[in-house]
Amino acid sequence: MSDLSASGIVRVSNASKDYRSGSALRGVSFELRKGEFVFLVGHSGAGKSTLLKLLSMAERPSLGEVRVSGYSSSTIKPREIPQLRRRLGIVFQDFRLLPDRTAEQNVAFALEVTGSPHAQIAPKVARLLTQVGLASKATAYPHELSGGEQQRVAIARALANDPFLLLADEPTGNLDDRATHAIFLLLREINARGTAVLMATHDVGMIQRSNLRFLELDKGELVFDGTDTARLLADMRGRR
Amino acid sequence: MRLALREVLLAFRRAPLLAVLGVITIAFSLFAFGLFGLVAINIRSALRDIEDRVEIRAFLVDGARDAQVEELIRGIVNFPEVADVGYVSPDSALQRARAELDEFRDVMEGTFLPGSVELRLKEGFRDPDRVQQLSRKLETFAVVDEVRYGREWVEKLYRIRNIAGLAGSVLGAVFAMVAIIIIGSTIRMAILARTREIEIMRLVGATNWFVRLPYLLDGTIKGLLGGALAVLMAWGTATMVSRNLMATTFFTGEQVMLGVLAGGMLGLVGSWLSVGRHLRQVWREP
Numbered sequence: 001m002s003d004l005s006a007s008g009i010v011r012v013s014n015a016s017k018d019y020r021s022g023s024a025l026r027g028v029s030f031e032l033r034k035g036e037f038v039f040l041v042g043h044s045g046a047g048k049s050t051l052l053k054l055l056s057m058a059e060r061p062s063l064g065e066v067r068v069s070g071y072s073s074s075t076i077k078p079r080e081i082p083q084l085r086r087r088l089g090i091v092f093q094d095f096r097l098l099p100d101r102t103a104e105q106n107v108a109f110a111l112e113v114t115g116s117p118h119a120q121i122a123p124k125v126a127r128l129l130t131q132v133g134l135a136s137k138a139t140a141y142p143h144e145l146s147g148g149e150q151q152r153v154a155i156a157r158a159l160a161n162d163p164f165l166l167l168a169d170e171p172t173g174n175l176d177d178r179a180t181h182a183i184f185l186l187l188r189e190i191n192a193r194g195t196a197v198l199m200a201t202h203d204v205g206m207i208q209r210s211n212l213r214f215l216e217l218d219k220g221e222l223v224f225d226g227t228d229t230a231r232l233l234a235d236m237r238g239r240r
Numbered sequence: 241m242r243l244a245l246r247e248v249l250l251a252f253r254r255a256p257l258l259a260v261l262g263v264i265t266i267a268f269s270l271f272a273f274g275l276f277g278l279v280a281i282n283i284r285s286a287l288r289d290i291e292d293r294v295e296i297r298a299f300l301v302d303g304a305r306d307a308q309v310e311e312l313i314r315g316i317v318n319f320p321e322v323a324d325v326g327y328v329s330p331d332s333a334l335q336r337a338r339a340e341l342d343e344f345r346d347v348m349e350g351t352f353l354p355g356s357v358e359l360r361l362k363e364g365f366r367d368p369d370r371v372q373q374l375s376r377k378l379e380t381f382a383v384v385d386e387v388r389y390g391r392e393w394v395e396k397l398y399r400i401r402n403i404a405g406l407a408g409s410v411l412g413a414v415f416a417m418v419a420i421i422i423i424g425s426t427i428r429m430a431i432l433a434r435t436r437e438i439e440i441m442r443l444v445g446a447t448n449w450f451v452r453l454p455y456l457l458d459g460t461i462k463g464l465l466g467g468a469l470a471v472l473m474a475w476g477t478a479t480m481v482s483r484n485l486m487a488t489t490f491f492t493g494e495q496v497m498l499g500v501l502a503g504g505m506l507g508l509v510g511s512w513l514s515v516g517r518h519l520r521q522v523w524r525e526p
Contacts, residue, residue: 056443078448079447079448082442082445082446082447082448083445084445085442085443085444085445086444086445087445088445090443096436096439096440096443098436098437098440099436109437109440109441109444110440110444112243113243113441113444113446113450113451114444114445114446114450115450157444158444160444161444161445
């Protein structure tokens with residue numbers, strides 16, 4: 001099943017991803033440990049989204065291996081992918097809510113389609129919405145919610161199946177500073193309850209203030225893995 | 241399952257015209273099969289009637305001796321396909337002809353009719369090929385002059401039955417293709433309308449089966465409805481023919497069930513072919 005160390009939940013070994021248009025990732029290696037909070041930083045096109053796709057097994061690496069929770073990209077069977085996805089939470093910059101369903105229906109949807117027992121859905125949805133601070137807007141439709149609120153719904157949905165890892169692809173990219181900060185705090189809180197978080201962003205300030213581990217991608221290569229933000233600042237400014 | 245059924249109902253409500261169209265084309269497809277199937281069934285029962293009467297008559301040469309006739313009959317009795325044999329002597333042939341054709345009694349005065357041997361065949365040995373084979377065997381006897389049987393009739397009926405079968409298959413197949421295409425395109429529309437939902441289902445870990453099930457159910461239900469409609473149409477036609485033209489045989493209960501099931505299969509195949517292709521199309525990876 002797994003040759004990961006006891007606390008390792010993700011191991012990317014020398015992973016490359018080539019598309020017809022060119023290579024998106026080259027020889028990336030790193031590990032994520034249980035309950036960790038890690039940023040993924042880099043300019044647009046640096047390969048952040050590609051890396052997240054490899055982790056959700058939406059794509060397979062062209063070379064190398066990606067291991068997530070005992071599943072290896074080189075041996076996972078198509079029918080095992082849904083099993084893996086249920087253990088991952090995924091959120092995006094554009095929220096991806098269903099516009100014709102209310103906040104609670106959007107969260108319930110994730111439970112319904114993964115076969116949760118009917119009786120357990122309503123109480124669980126209520127608990128999730130409370131957790132993200134949206135209990136009072138349960139019956140609101142996405143268009144009635146602010147960007148930050150929509151992202152909270154999306155996060156509640158991502159948490160529906162109790163993931164061990166939350167993948168967030170620039171979750172604050174569409175939000176103003178206040179909402180960004182609130183979402184970050186929410187993710188930290190979720191992390192504090194034991195869920196590992198990998199958050200892609202290009203908000204250097206956030207990384208700097210938090211003093212957490214970050215992975216820096218540049219043109220598809222992993223150029224830094226650590227907490228030294230001084231270097232990051234120089235890097236990001238230098239290329240801007 | 242409950243969720244899937246709800247989706248099916250939703251799909252019917254979303255595109256009722258297409259749903260009805262899908263059901264009707266499946267119905268027509270199976271109706272074409274069914275109609276020609278009925279023709280074939282009725283011809284077959286007619287054939288069975290006629291086959292019951294299939295007789296081969298071997299006319300004997302002029303002046304055949306009794307010993308020769310006996311030898312012939314002994315030979316015939318040993319043929320495995322023969323049910324029974326009878327001898328009609330020249331005298332009794334004449335008597336029979338006189339009785340049957342009373343108004344020509346005078347004409348037949350003093351005429352000579354050849355003696356003959358009549359054979360009835362066992363069931364399963366009455367198709368044109370066997371009959372012909374047997375008659376050739378009979379012709380090898382020196383005492384046999386000429387062999388006759390209702391050859392043209394039998395062959396014609398067999399030919400009609402084969403043509404009916406072929407026409408039904410071809411027409412049915414064409415309708416089946418159209419049905420598969422229509423069902424496929426309904427599903428394509430339904431899938432394209434729900435791209436986002438499908439994307440999210442996959443994202444949160446719904447199994448492939450779960451994503452597919454509503455569409456497969458949708459196609460199968462339409463197919464079953466189409467099959468039932470086809471049976472109804474065929475029954476209506478058969479009743480009309482029975483009332484106005486001639487007595488007809490209708491399908492047995494099992495054949496009716498088979499027709500409805502065939503509709504279900506057709507719907508399932510149509511949706512199966514479409515669902516895989518279009519799900520891949522809309523599956524924009526996260």
